[in-house]
Each structure stands twice: as structure tokens, then as C-alpha cells.
Amino acid sequence: MDCDIVLVGLNHRSAGVDVRERFALTEHCDPEHWAVPCTGPIRESVILSTCNRVELLAAGKGDVAGQMQRDWAQARHATPAELAPYVYVYKNREAIRHLFSVASSLDSMVIGEPQILGQLKTAYRKAVSSHSTGAILNRLLHKAFSVAKRVRTETSVASSAVSISYAAVELAKRIFGDMHAHNAMLVGAGEMAELAAKHLLQAGISEILVANRTFSRGQDLARQFSGRVIPFEKMTAYLTEVDIIITSTAAQESLIRARDIRTVLKIRKNRPMFFIDIAVPRNIDPDVNGLDNVYLYDIDDLREVVEENQAIRRDEALKANDIVNEEVEHFTAWLTSLDVQPTIVDLIHRSEEIGHKELEKTLKRLGHVDEATHEALEALVGAMVKKLNHDPIMFLKNDGMAQEGNTQRISLVRRIFNLDATGSHLKEL
Amino acid sequence: MISPDLSTGVALALYSGAVITGIFGMLARRLFWSRCGCILAFSAFAFQTLTLALGFHKALPGGLTAGAYFQLMAWFVVLCALIALVKLRQPSTLIFAATLGLMLFVMSTPYLTAVVRLPETLSTAFYALHIGTLFLSLALMALAFAAGGLFLFLENRIKSKRSVKGFWQDMPALSLLDRINAFTVIAGYPLYTLGILSGLVWARPVYGVSMTGDPKEIVSIVIWLLFSILFHNRLTRGWRGRKPAQVAVGIFLLCLFSIFVVNTFMNTHHAFIRN
Structure with missing residues (x-):
């Protein structure tokens, strides 16, 4: 994956109320701190800060977790070492699963409570207004909202009173x-x-x-x-x-x-x-x-x-976890499929380039041709390029859905079609 | 003209679909399937209305057979449920009515050719008044029975502090079930009284006396007395909740006894005769 999704946070289980208050990022922060600065390894970020949890979600490459902890500690005038004992870090699949569980209120103190989804939506709105979200987190957060809705519709996790x-x-x-x-x-x-x-x-x-x-x-x-x-x-x-x-x-x-x-x-x-x-x-x-x-x-x-209602909610939470796991798989598949996009683009460019050059050579050899023949030859080359590309693209896309061997498949296609060829190689063609 | 077997088959299929999807929707608490159940129940009702308008009974041997009566009763039950649905906005009413309708349709199939012997002297006006009013009141009693039974079950659970969860959680509130009981009793009692009176009046020219001591007459009078007690106490003494629900359940069970035991196994001039 070109980009990692990282979640760093503390909640009612990992930290007491005094620690949560100390590291909260809503009450005492400036509006510009609604998001972790998108600098260094961090490309996108969202902050969720409620009375029971403070969580920082980011997409980036490199030491994203370390950077987030440093930024967080700095925003609360503390050192990363002071923060570290209370913090959990989730990466990629685990981060996605945790976010979906939080949105669906499966990680809440009272399972199924409805406030957390509203708080997550507010956090997302603030991040959007701070321009700190991009393609990945936008899609991830929207997916989290739809997972929460699905959990509420398909299970009784929030249907009975627990007070x-x-x-x-x-x-x-x-x-x-x-x-x-x-x-x-x-x-x-x-x-x-x-x-x-x-x-x-x-x-x-x-x-x-x-x-x-x-x-x-x-x-x-x-x-x-x-x-x-x-x-x-x-x-x-x-x-x-x-x-x-x-x-x-x-x-x-x-x-x-x-x-x-x-x-x-x-x-x-x-x-x-x-x-x-x-x-x-x-x-x-x-x-x-x-x-x-x-x-x-x-x-x-x-x-x-x-x-009795609490017991029902606990039982329903197990069903809800299955939904969350299913949606995590879907989202991870989408995320992984992003890896194949550059290869597909390269493949299309490369084949179009070859087709164009071969067409030019053929036209030179033929001398003067009328406009209809010219158009027919262009259409022929275009159709051939398209049809020849179809199978490798499908191969990439289908295998892109699988977790294992994605890098190997990409590498294979790139080698077969010589997609990493230098300019001199292309000229040789 | 549509054949009675075909129309019965189509209506049966539609009611079955309504019951399966509706009950599944209620059990699984899926609104989509509950709605599908309601749509299918309405389709079954619309189809039945069409066949009745086309003169479905004319295709039967000897006109209105016992099976046709049951089907007519199913139509009345669903009609009353549709009125209740519009008034009370409770889709479960229509699902329950469709279940009753399906039961009546299933019961109607062996009696499709069973003719009810009627005196020659009786005109079609007799049908309209005696049979029409009694069947409409029976349909209302069926609804009162369903609402009453549900009330007794839910009330018992609430009183005994047992949980009302899952499927039962989506059932109407006790007050609403009591309102259905009130509506059906207030509308059903005058209709039943009219049906009984018209029967008594028309019996005189046919049999020479109003009361012949026929078992059907006796059971009907007992039902009417129970119905009178319920109607009177509901209106004047403020009966609410458990008591009227219990009486409504009892009345409908007696009606079923009257239809399926008295009409089938006893020597009565209301008996079903199979061709």
C-alpha cells in the first residue's frame, strides 16, 4: 500500500479521566488544532475528542504514528513519553476495524449509545473545514458512517434502554x-x-x-x-x-x-x-x-x-462485529486496489504510445492515404490497444482485490510489459 | 369469468406471500419485508375485490357456497384491517388480518362446492342484510380477537415484569390494542344485532316461527348476549383493557365453534351440504 492508515488514541479503558482531560483536544485547543498538521509523513488527518476518548486518525507514509504522538503531546504541552503509556496504536486493517467499531458504538462504555456517531460526524466536519482530509480519509469516514447505520439497522445493539x-x-x-x-x-x-x-x-x-x-x-x-x-x-x-x-x-x-x-x-x-x-x-x-x-x-x-437489555446488547454486539469485519474487508480491498491504479495508467499510456508510433510508421510507408483510410487505421489501432489491455487490466484489478501477492502481480505486469523502461528503451522501440 | 379454483389459488398465493414476508419482517424486525407483506396483503385484497366484482360466486355450483362465505369473510377481515391501518397507522394489523385471511382461505378450499341450503322464498335482500351484516361483524370480531389475544399476552408480560423484546417489541402499545377492541366492538355489535334480527324476522314467513330451536340460533343468541355484555360494559361502565380483551377472545372462539362445529356436524338448517 502506498499509504498507511494509522490510528493513535486513548480511551476510557486505557486512561483515567484525569489523563483523558489532560490530553483532550477539544476544549482547550485552537480551531486550527482540530486536525493534526498535515506535514512530514502525515498526508490526511482527523481528530476525535470526546469525554471518553481522544483519537487521532491519519493517512500517510513513514513514521506516521510517531509524528502524531509528537504533535499531540506538543499541542497539550507534554512530552511524547508522558503520553505513551496510555496510548494505543492501530495500523491499516486494525485502524479501520477500530474506527468502524467506534462509529458503531461497539467500543463505547455503554454499548450502542447513540452520541458517538454524532461526535464522529462533528469531528469529520471540523477536519474537512480544516482541509486536512483527502481521498482516503473522506472515503474511510463515509464508510464508517454507513457501517454504523448498517449495524443499527441490522442488529438490536441500540434498541433497548440501558439506564x-x-x-x-x-x-x-x-x-x-x-x-x-x-x-x-x-x-x-x-x-x-x-x-x-x-x-x-x-x-x-x-x-x-x-x-x-x-x-x-x-x-x-x-x-x-x-x-x-x-x-x-x-x-x-x-x-x-x-x-x-x-x-x-x-x-x-x-x-x-x-x-x-x-x-x-x-x-x-x-x-x-x-x-x-x-x-x-x-x-x-x-x-x-x-x-x-x-x-x-x-x-x-x-x-x-x-x-436484561445490557445482556441483549452484548449479544447483539457479537453480530455487529461480524458486520464490522465484513466491511473492513471491503474497505481494505478498495484500499489495496488503489495500488494497481498507477500500473494500469502506465500500461494504457505505454500501449497507446506503441500503437501511435506503429501507426505513424505504417502511414509513412503507405504514403498518401485518404481521410477515411486514415480514420479506419486509427480506429483499428485504438481497438487493438484497448482489447489487448483488457486482460492484463482485469488481471490486475481482480488480483488487486486479494490481499496476498498484490505487489508480485504488479511487478509481474510491469516486467512483462516493460513498464519501467527508460527513455532509451522506448526509443529503441 | 374467472374460475373459482383459479381465483382461490391466486388469492391463496398472494395471502401466503403476504403472511410469509410480513411475519418474517416482523420477526426479523425488517421494515422492508413488513412493507412487502402489507403490499402483498393489499394486492390479495384488491384481487379478491376484483373477483367479487366480476361475479365470482356465479361460477360456483348453486351460487354462494360455504367456501365462498369463508372467502367473503376473509375479504371483510382484511377490509376492516385496512380501515384500522389507515386510522391507527399500524402495519402489523394488516399482517395479522392477512394471516386470518389466509386461514379462512385455506379453510374455504374443501367447501368451495359445499352449498348452504337456503329456503327458496328468501330473496337476495336477505343475503345482503343477514349474511352481509353477520359476516362484517364476524370480521370485526376476528380483529377484536387478534387485538385481544395480543393485549392479554403483552399485558401479562408487562404485569409480571417479563421482558417484551425482539418481535414483541414492535407490537402496538396496550392502549392502541384496547382502542382496536373498542372500535371493533362499537362497530361490530350493531351489525351483529341487525344480522340476528333480520334472521329472526325472515324465519317467521319461512318456518312459521322466529325461533325454531335450531342449534345455530341458540349459539348465535349466546354470542349476541355476550356481545351485549361487552358492548354495554364498554360504553357505560368504562370497561378497558383485560376484561374486554378476554370477552372478545371468548366471543370469537364461540363464533368459530358456531361456524365449524355447528354448521358442519349438527343438524341445523344452516348446515353446509357438500355437492
Whole structure:
């Protein structure tokens, strides 16, 4: 290969958060450092820097990895030796595989999380605006985006919730479907309950009511969610209005009992209710789940859902790896095929040159010929050159797809057709 | 005029294609194949509509045979599913309806020449009212059955905190399934009532009495009573969710018993007679 693809980076597995912060290349860098300078052995480059990883991807020839580490360390006012213990280096096939895995969120802390693809796209946009990408990285990054899309479409790696708050919202969707016609009540103010409320709002819930023992805290929360605060003591009365109830108070006894809900259901004409009890000890009587059209999930139930989903994602990641490997093969084949291009160009030039010279000789020998004969002879030579070139070009292209022996094939064609001949050799012809 | 065997074969092939691709799409969670299933189901419905418009029943011995009734019922089921698809935007409804349609078509094949004995005095208006309303309500009940069965399964999994993953993950939400139940009950009950009433009215000039004690009549009245309970409680007492789903499943199973056991094995004037 005329050009190597090299990836140098550190991530949540190879370095702690302090190291990642120290060597991050987004927050503290000038816009011109969105890409490693394309000097020396580096021809193209892209930088991906997120809270969990900093990775530098480059295409070039020579000591690309060394140059990248030196540039990176310099940008963060450190020495390459300080950076070296935390860094991994991947080259060519391994670099491509790693990039595809990162784009597909298979290398993320939470497998299947959707942010990384967006971050990679942003990194690529910045590199493009810095004019640091070329034919190879452009194609590689576009391929990485399409691999990520394929992984998401063909596997369930990102389909189920892996956080407790999001799992609760997913369950709410299974019960209510379209969330726009439903509302929720937040009883108490725990971090997880607030997160669930945020996810509910993102899912399109129409309104959030907040009931908190400290009214002012409730007001703050209601403002945060553009909702409505209600007095904590009247919380039960509002149950007739709300469909989703998230509880997370420090109360030692049940705030909501099954007998209260029976009355509420009559008033609601059995419209379904979903209770999410994130509190420990629990705020809702477990018997509530036994009522028709009422669903209750406590923190342990949700944790089980999340664990199950994580296991599913791990299984799906294996399928996704197969897709990544397949795409790595395709991309490597394309990359390798680039090697044969100069030989094909030389072959065509060489044969056209010979054809042209032979045509000139023949025309001289024939003397004056009419225009039609001249054109016919030109067409004859052109067609012969084209047809004679077809087989060696196909031989090069087909064998170019194979990994092994590509250099040997190129060398063979170059020797057979004398493509490395000097000017004197050509004159002899 | 298209031959009944040929039209049945083509419709069977189209419904089979719809079911295979649609169910595969749902199981593998591939939208493309689910869409293909919907397109094939719609093609089967369009083809059946065409054959009905061309007078498919006229080519059958003795006019409308038992097999033709089943095929007509399949057409009604898919028609109702198409309405539900437009209203609720759930492609799975059409796939399930196509599955029911396919089952009805398969069941129709041995009965293609089995004539339903009808009193000479009955006019075509009787067909339109008695058979038409009953078959349309049966099609709606079939949808209520599918939605109800799915509701009971999914609700049980959610209640018992078991996972709803893979294929089941793409099924409609519980609220939507309950809405399908409400829609089918509210539309199906008046139609079924009209069908039963028209039967009772027309029985008087034919048999001298409205109720002859025929097994089919008794089972139909039991179905109507259950249907009345469901309709009444749904509208006035706010029945939702599990109870109406259970009753809808029970009603449709009773309907199947009425069609396949009463009509085939019992001594009734609704019996299928094979030529």
C-alpha cells in the first residue's frame, strides 16, 4: 500500500479521566488544532475528542504514528513519553476495524449509545473545514458512517434502554403508545426521577405535575420541566388526572395504597396508570400492580429490565462485529486496489504510445492515404490497444482485490510489459 | 369469468406471500419485508375485490357456497384491517388480518362446492342484510380477537415484569390494542344485532316461527348476549383493557365453534351440504 492508515488514541479503558482531560483536544485547543498538521509523513488527518476518548486518525507514509504522538503531546504541552503509556496504536486493517467499531458504538462504555456517531460526524466536519482530509480519509469516514447505520439497522445493539430512567420511559411507551396525549406526576425529587421526567418530556409527554414536600423545591422543578407544582398533601386527588406517576420520596410508609387507587380508577373510568417507584423504601403499595389497568415497576424491576437489555446488547454486539469485519474487508480491498491504479495508467499510456508510433510508421510507408483510410487505421489501432489491455487490466484489478501477492502481480505486469523502461528503451522501440 | 379454483389459488398465493414476508419482517424486525407483506396483503385484497366484482360466486355450483362465505369473510377481515391501518397507522394489523385471511382461505378450499341450503322464498335482500351484516361483524370480531389475544399476552408480560423484546417489541402499545377492541366492538355489535334480527324476522314467513330451536340460533343468541355484555360494559361502565380483551377472545372462539362445529356436524338448517 502506498499509504498507511494509522490510528493513535486513548480511551476510557486505557486512561483515567484525569489523563483523558489532560490530553483532550477539544476544549482547550485552537480551531486550527482540530486536525493534526498535515506535514512530514502525515498526508490526511482527523481528530476525535470526546469525554471518553481522544483519537487521532491519519493517512500517510513513514513514521506516521510517531509524528502524531509528537504533535499531540506538543499541542497539550507534554512530552511524547508522558503520553505513551496510555496510548494505543492501530495500523491499516486494525485502524479501520477500530474506527468502524467506534462509529458503531461497539467500543463505547455503554454499548450502542447513540452520541458517538454524532461526535464522529462533528469531528469529520471540523477536519474537512480544516482541509486536512483527502481521498482516503473522506472515503474511510463515509464508510464508517454507513457501517454504523448498517449495524443499527441490522442488529438490536441500540434498541433497548440501558439506564433505569430510560427503561421506565420505554415501558410507558409500551403501555400508552403515543405519549402526547398523556401526562405525568413527579412525587418527590430524586436524581433518577428527574432524569425519567426529562426522558418523558423528550418522548413528548404533554405535561408534568410536581408534588414535593418542600413547595419551593417543587416550584423549581416545575419550572425546570415547564410543568405545574401541586401541594404535596393533595397529591392523591390529582391521581385522577395523571397517567404516569414517578415517586422518589424519603417517606418510610407507602404514600399510595391499592385501596386509594381502586377509587381513583372508578373516577378515571379505568384509564390505565403507570407507577414508577424509584424510592427506597418503596412509596407505593406493591398490591397496586394487582389492579386491572394499573402497572407498577419499582427500582429492582427496572434494574432487572436494564440488566436484561445490557445482556441483549452484548449479544447483539457479537453480530455487529461480524458486520464490522465484513466491511473492513471491503474497505481494505478498495484500499489495496488503489495500488494497481498507477500500473494500469502506465500500461494504457505505454500501449497507446506503441500503437501511435506503429501507426505513424505504417502511414509513412503507405504514403498518401485518404481521410477515411486514415480514420479506419486509427480506429483499428485504438481497438487493438484497448482489447489487448483488457486482460492484463482485469488481471490486475481482480488480483488487486486479494490481499496476498498484490505487489508480485504488479511487478509481474510491469516486467512483462516493460513498464519501467527508460527513455532509451522506448526509443529503441 | 374467472374460475373459482383459479381465483382461490391466486388469492391463496398472494395471502401466503403476504403472511410469509410480513411475519418474517416482523420477526426479523425488517421494515422492508413488513412493507412487502402489507403490499402483498393489499394486492390479495384488491384481487379478491376484483373477483367479487366480476361475479365470482356465479361460477360456483348453486351460487354462494360455504367456501365462498369463508372467502367473503376473509375479504371483510382484511377490509376492516385496512380501515384500522389507515386510522391507527399500524402495519402489523394488516399482517395479522392477512394471516386470518389466509386461514379462512385455506379453510374455504374443501367447501368451495359445499352449498348452504337456503329456503327458496328468501330473496337476495336477505343475503345482503343477514349474511352481509353477520359476516362484517364476524370480521370485526376476528380483529377484536387478534387485538385481544395480543393485549392479554403483552399485558401479562408487562404485569409480571417479563421482558417484551425482539418481535414483541414492535407490537402496538396496550392502549392502541384496547382502542382496536373498542372500535371493533362499537362497530361490530350493531351489525351483529341487525344480522340476528333480520334472521329472526325472515324465519317467521319461512318456518312459521322466529325461533325454531335450531342449534345455530341458540349459539348465535349466546354470542349476541355476550356481545351485549361487552358492548354495554364498554360504553357505560368504562370497561378497558383485560376484561374486554378476554370477552372478545371468548366471543370469537364461540363464533368459530358456531361456524365449524355447528354448521358442519349438527343438524341445523344452516348446515353446509357438500355437492
